[in-house]
Every structure is written in C-alpha cells, then in structure tokens.
Amino acid sequence: EYAGRRMVLWSACCATGEEPVSLAVLARSCGIDADVYASDIDGSALSVLRGGVYTQGSFRTDGSRFHGLLEQFGRRESGSYTVDSAILAGIHVSEYNLAGTGSGPIPEESADIVFVRNVFIYFNRKTQNRIISNLARCIRPGGLLFFSMNEIAGIDVSRSGIPLIKEHCGAVYFFRKADAAAPVVYHKSRSSRAVSAGDEPSYRKSRKQQAEHHSAPVGQAASENAGAPSACSDAVPLRLLGEKILAAIDRHNLDDARKLLSSCSCGPAELEYRFYYSAVISKEEGKIGEAAGLFLKAFLLNRAFWPASLQLGLLYKEQGNEKEAVKAFSECAKVLEKYIEQQKTCYNFLVESFSPSYFYTLCTVYLKKGKSHAV
Incomplete structure (x- = not known):
C-alpha cells in the first residue's frame, strides 16, 4: 500500500519518545519510508527524545519480543540504549499542547496513523471533543486513529464533526477516518441536560x-x-x-x-x-x-x-x-x-x-x- 510514497505517523503526547522511536524502528524494519512526528507539551521530556539515549526502564517487559529489533537500530552499553542517528533523523520533534487551540505539527489530511495514548483520561468531554476534531482533521481519508486500550471504550467521536468509524484487528481497536465520498451519518443527540438532584439515581439506598x-x-x-x-x-x-x-x-x-x-x-x-x-x-x-x-x-x-x-x-x-x-x-x-x-x-x-x-x-x-x- 505504501509503495512509492512515504508513510506519515504522528505520536501525540509522546513524553520522552519511546513510542515514536519504536514506530520509526518498526517502519524501517518493514522496509517502509516513514516520517514520524512526535509532540508533547513538556520540552524537558522531548529533550530525552532528541538525545536518543534511554535507560533500561524504557524497555517494556511485555514488549521483550521487539527488543532484538530495537538493537538492530541502536546500541546497548552499560545499561543504556542509544538510538541510531539515522532513526532520529526521521523523527520530527515539536513542543505542542494537545489541549490548546494552535494547529498541530502536521498539515491537514496528511497523517496515515495518529497515536494519542494514555492521556484522554485527564481531559473533560468538551476538551476531548475538540482534540478529536483537531486530530481527525490531520488524518487522511482512510487513515487510522489509535487510543490506548483502556481509553477507547469511553471515547465518543460522534461530536467531532468528522466521520470516524470504529474497527478492530483481533483484540486491537481503533478508528478509521471515512472517505469523504461515503460519509458516516451520526445520530444527533438531543441536548444533554445535567443530572439534577430530582432525577438523579443515588447509591443512598439503605x-x-x-x-x-x-x-x-x-x-x-x-x-x-x-x-x-x-x-x-x-x-x-x-x-x-x-x-x-x-x-x-x-x-x-x-x-x-x-x-x-x-x-x-x-x-x-x-x-x-x-x-x-x-x-x-x-x-x-x-x-x-x-x-x-x-x-x-x-x-x-x-x-x-x-x-x-x-x-x-x-x-x-x-x-x-x-x-x-x-x-x-x-x-x-x-x-x-x-x-x-x-x-x-x-x-x-x-x-x-x-x-x-x-x-x-x-x-x-x-x-x-x-x-x-x-x-
């Protein structure tokens, strides 16, 4: 599918950059030319990614089968791992507030896959809706949006204004941006009202x-x-x-x-x-x-x-x-x-x-x- 063109990946809220490094290595190992964008609000965390040196604590125990792959694109020495400069060169790092109002680090409809994992639990519904809309605008038609597995069940994309369809591959769930030629028609919810004291069920039953x-x-x-x-x-x-x-x-x-x-x-x-x-x-x-x-x-x-x-x-x-x-x-x-x-x-x-x-x-x-x- 990606023969003759570059894949564009965006790791939003990437912290110290383990995810974008892993994505860049995985793409390279599959023979895919990829531009990996990495953003976070914390500039000091991003400095770790720019340096490309990680300690053993960055290696997940449940991802051990990929550790050998990482070592093909970096080197281990005295308890640390240094990423090859060629891998780092393909990662575009930028400081960006996902919950802010500014434009993202990539142009509209350019990303093939966007990852925004383990962060939505910290946002209220209004902020989530705005972020989903901003992320979806950056994804090309047919592109994918990944949340963490513990968050996706509670994600509501219906108010993003952009058609996103929930799909899965085995136990992994994600959203695919629908083609504009065949938009998804979402049900329009009635205006939500706050749960008042009069109609609110309570745990106060004796x-x-x-x-x-x-x-x-x-x-x-x-x-x-x-x-x-x-x-x-x-x-x-x-x-x-x-x-x-x-x-x-x-x-x-x-x-x-x-x-x-x-x-x-x-x-x-x-x-x-x-x-x-x-x-x-x-x-x-x-x-x-x-x-x-x-x-x-x-x-x-x-x-x-x-x-x-x-x-x-x-x-x-x-x-x-x-x-x-x-x-x-x-x-x-x-x-x-x-x-x-x-x-x-x-x-x-x-x-x-x-x-x-x-x-x-x-x-x-x-x-x-x-x-x-x-x-």
Whole structure:
C-alpha cells in the first residue's frame, strides 16, 4: 500500500519518545519510508527524545519480543540504549499542547496513523471533543486513529464533526477516518441536560431496601423496573446479540440497536444486560437521567456486573458530579480487583475483549483525582 510514497505517523503526547522511536524502528524494519512526528507539551521530556539515549526502564517487559529489533537500530552499553542517528533523523520533534487551540505539527489530511495514548483520561468531554476534531482533521481519508486500550471504550467521536468509524484487528481497536465520498451519518443527540438532584439515581439506598429488592421474585423485580422491553418467547438470547447491538450503537444507528434489543429473549439471569443496553442507547440520545437510572438498575440487579458501575461512573464524571462518580468507580474497582486476583474475565464482550486490569486502572486513577475533588 505504501509503495512509492512515504508513510506519515504522528505520536501525540509522546513524553520522552519511546513510542515514536519504536514506530520509526518498526517502519524501517518493514522496509517502509516513514516520517514520524512526535509532540508533547513538556520540552524537558522531548529533550530525552532528541538525545536518543534511554535507560533500561524504557524497555517494556511485555514488549521483550521487539527488543532484538530495537538493537538492530541502536546500541546497548552499560545499561543504556542509544538510538541510531539515522532513526532520529526521521523523527520530527515539536513542543505542542494537545489541549490548546494552535494547529498541530502536521498539515491537514496528511497523517496515515495518529497515536494519542494514555492521556484522554485527564481531559473533560468538551476538551476531548475538540482534540478529536483537531486530530481527525490531520488524518487522511482512510487513515487510522489509535487510543490506548483502556481509553477507547469511553471515547465518543460522534461530536467531532468528522466521520470516524470504529474497527478492530483481533483484540486491537481503533478508528478509521471515512472517505469523504461515503460519509458516516451520526445520530444527533438531543441536548444533554445535567443530572439534577430530582432525577438523579443515588447509591443512598439503605441496605434494607437493597435486600428487599434482591429477595423479591424475579418477575416482581422486573415489573418494578419499568423501561426494560418485554422478552419474546422465541427470540435469540440477549448475550448472543450483544456484539451486534453494541456495533449498531457504535454506528449511531439507534433504531437498529432497539430492534435487536427488542428481538432478544431475556431470562432472569440476563435482565441486567437489557438495562445496560437500554442505558447506552439512552445516553446516546442525550437522556442522561434515564441512562443513569438504567445503569444503576443493571448494577443493583447484579453487583458483579461491573460494566454498569463503570459506565455510571463515567457518566457522573462527564456531568461533573464528583461525589457520585467516586462511589460508582469504587464499586467497579472492588469487583474488578476480585476478578484480577482470580485471573478471570467476566462480561468482557461488553467492553470488547479488554482486560479487567485496564478498567481497574481507569477506576483507581480517577479515584486518586476524584476523591480530593469530592472532599
């Protein structure tokens, strides 16, 4: 595909430059001529990249199979690694504030792949939308946008104003910029409203109320939870259609998502799934209070159903409700910690094969920030 032309890669928020060095080496080893752009807000971090000398701490233990490749394009000596000058010459380094208003280091529609990893957790939704728009403008039609695996499930590209389609290669997920000739039509959400005290679900249910809820017959619990469509006796089990429902939601084709959801059977053990998908659809429509209520119902039906508490925490975080976000993320982290200890993955299809450890990290990072704000 790249015969006769150069590949353009951009590593945004590259810190000390391990990622752009790795990209440059990988491209060279594949026989691809590549211009690698590396940017970060921290000039002192970029000075490490310009110097091209790294310590052993820069080598990831889970990337050891590539270490031999790196050594073909650099040299090790007394605990350090020095990158070949030819590799460094192909990396264009610039100081750039990703959250700022200035133009990026590359022209519009010139990048084949943009990497912006492990940074979006620090931005609010408004800033994320602006950054995604800026990044997408720099990507050529058909080009790719990569986030880290622990961030991509919470990335909303629908408000970027530029068509980006979520795809995957195995367990690796990314966005592809659609060709202008065949744009993606996103669902236009209704104007979001803040979750007010009147319609906001709370974790303040007493233990007695929760016990009564869980001890009630399944039919009674379902009737109390209005909003979940009734099941069809001859329909497909909900778990088997989960991926298709999420794919329809991801394409912002909410009508298809609703049809799939209503065509599913839903046994007592799957009721939380129905509430979860209904909540995701409501969130896409901008019905924030309704979405929060449905996520909470899914979680209260099954407290091991961590995707519901995770999404509830993200929703509260977007709304600036730090106190409730801390509670939701705390509940999620408790469940995930048990799965990690037992080396189990549960409900992974809801989050597209991501490891629970990624989301545990997401929760704990936010809790460190959010608790101080909530207090």
